[in-house]
Amino acid sequence: MDDLLAIEQSISMSMMEQYSHLLRTGEQIQAYIQANKKFVLEEKLISKAIVTRMFYANRDSREYSDKIKRIKKPPLGDFFTESVALYTLAYLKNINGFDIVMEQQFMGKRPDILIKKHGTVEYVFEMKIDMGYGREKWQKVYNEKVVAYGLPPERVCLIVLSSSNWSGFEKDKPDNWISLSKRHPNDSNNFSLYKTGGELAIADFDDFIEPLLLSIEETIR
Incomplete structure (x- = not known):
């Protein structure tokens, strides 16, 4: 014993x-x-790093799940939120009074990420691996959250890892909706790519997070 x-x-x-x-x-x-801020922005290294981290996490989770005969893998959503929070903090950390909090109650809801300055919420990030089964309703849900948070719409950001199973909002697509990878972590071809140490190319991205981080930096500096 x-x-x-x-x-x-x-x-x-x-x-x-x-x-x-x-x-x-x-x-x-x-x-x-x-x-190396200028180089990081120019080369889109934050977007590349986040997506690479998520694909490797999915690969490792899948391999472990296979070995213990778990049919349904643990969700990646929390790790995606942590990854975006990590890189957002890394980029904005030198702003006076800046803070970032995950899953703190705000205006009766619990957003994935709150970006604060001197304790005041400046931006909200809502995170999704993909739009999933509720994708037909997500524009309505997003609009309701914008109203509930009481922030300017451009400060309520929707960040999606992959839009491979979703064509986006049918109308009024917000400028601050970001879909990073055209590839989905669960796609078998992507799994094979990362299992052999492959890398994503610029062409594999829909959007990049760097312009959003630069805009936030300029707004709350």
């Missing part, structure tokens, strides 16, 4: 080290982006 508990304690320590490693790499990401 003691040996079994020792194994569990070892697993716990390994997981804590993994979390510590994520925090350390987050600091490295911040330092790199702050030192």
Whole structure:
């Protein structure tokens, strides 16, 4: 029994080290982006990094799920939110009074990401891996959220990892709706691409997050 508990304690320590490693790499990401902002913007490195991170996360989750015979993989949505929050923080961290919070209650709802300055909510990010089964209703849902948050519409941003199963809003597409990858993480061809160490090309993107981050920086600086 003691040996079994020792194994569990070892697993716990390994997981804590993994979390510590994520925090350390987050600091490295911040330092790199702050030192190379112009290059990062020009080369769309933040968009590339987020999408690459999500595809590798999906690959690893799929492989682990296959080994333990889990038919339905754990959702990637939380990791997508964390990834966008990480890179948004890395880009905007030097703004005086800037803060970013995930899933904090605001105006009776719980947005995925709140961007604040001196405690005041300046922007809201709503995150989606794809538009899923509710895609026909999402324009209505989005419009309702804009009203509920009480912010200018351009400050309520919808960020979608992939629009491969959705053609977008039928009308009145908001300028701050961003769909990153034309490829979907669950597509078998994409899985094969990343399993062999392939990379996404610029042509694989619908939109990039860099113009939005630059606009936020100029607005709340």
